Amino acid sequence: GESVGLHLPTLSVQEGDNSIINCAYSNSASDYFIWYKQESGKGPQFIIDIRSNMDKRQGQRVTVLLNKTVKHLSLQIAATQPGDSAVYFCAENSGPQGGSEKLVFGKGMKLTVNP
Amino acid sequence: DVKVTQSSRYLVKRTGEKVFLECVQDMDHENMFWYRQDPGLGLRLIYFSYDVKMKEKGDIPEGYSVSREKKERFSLILESASTNQTSMYLCASSFRGSIQYFGAGTRLSVL
Numbered sequence: 001g002e003s004v005g006l007h008l009p010t011l012s013v014q015e016g017d018n019s020i021i022n023c024a025y026s027n028s029a030s031d032y033f034i035w036y037k038q039e040s041g042k043g044p045q046f047i048i049d050i051r052s053n054m055d056k057r058q059g060q061r062v063t064v065l066l067n068k069t070v071k072h073l074s075l076q077i078a079a080t081q082p083g084d085s086a087v088y089f090c091a092e093n094s095g096p097q098g099g100s101e102k103l104v105f106g107k108g109m110k111l112t113v114n115p
Numbered sequence: 116d117v118k119v120t121q122s123s124r125y126l127v128k129r130t131g132e133k134v135f136l137e138c139v140q141d142m143d144h145e146n147m148f149w150y151r152q153d154p155g156l157g158l159r160l161i162y163f164s165y166d167v168k169m170k171e172k173g174d175i176p177e178g179y180s181v182s183r184e185k186k187e188r189f190s191l192i193l194e195s196a197s198t199n200q201t202s203m204y205l206c207a208s209s210f211r212g213s214i215q216y217f218g219a220g221t222r223l224s225v226l
Contacts, residue, residue, distance in 0.1 A: 034214065043119075043205055043217035044158070089157065101146060101165065102173070103215065107157040 023090035138206030147189035
């Protein structure tokens, strides 16, 4: 079946470094992708999203890159801070209407920022 | 700010009990979702609702039912709780075609 997965289960970085979290997806018909951050004891929190008609989208300290040719999605966090320590999930839509009516989530990757 | 509120953070129930998990959102969202989250398996969709009294099965609906009598409230029901339903349950809501916003989660233990 279709699946969304992450390349690395854990990532440890030094404070101030840039972090890159990668995600592969398998549904070539997906047209909407989203990144969530989940801190310990909390629900997932929206970070940034991107539609398939874009290659790149920037937010505050975060950038999402979409490579449709190889079905790859990445999240870049600039100047990583201790508060960025969390589990990060990528997700793709799977509903017939597009958008995010139904999302397929990756299993998550834990980012640890060392002071 | 969007607020999705789950009625309990922690629940402990016994095998065979009927369990209700409640979720309320204050943003007039059409869509509401129930997921469970297990280590190594990520988030899996149990049920979702795209309107009052409307529901659709997700990937793992077995052993669960849902109720949406009012737009702001979406309930997950475990008719007869089993130990394999011990998990973190997450509720989310969204406008159509838009971002899903999540509650803080309910950690359910079935003994």
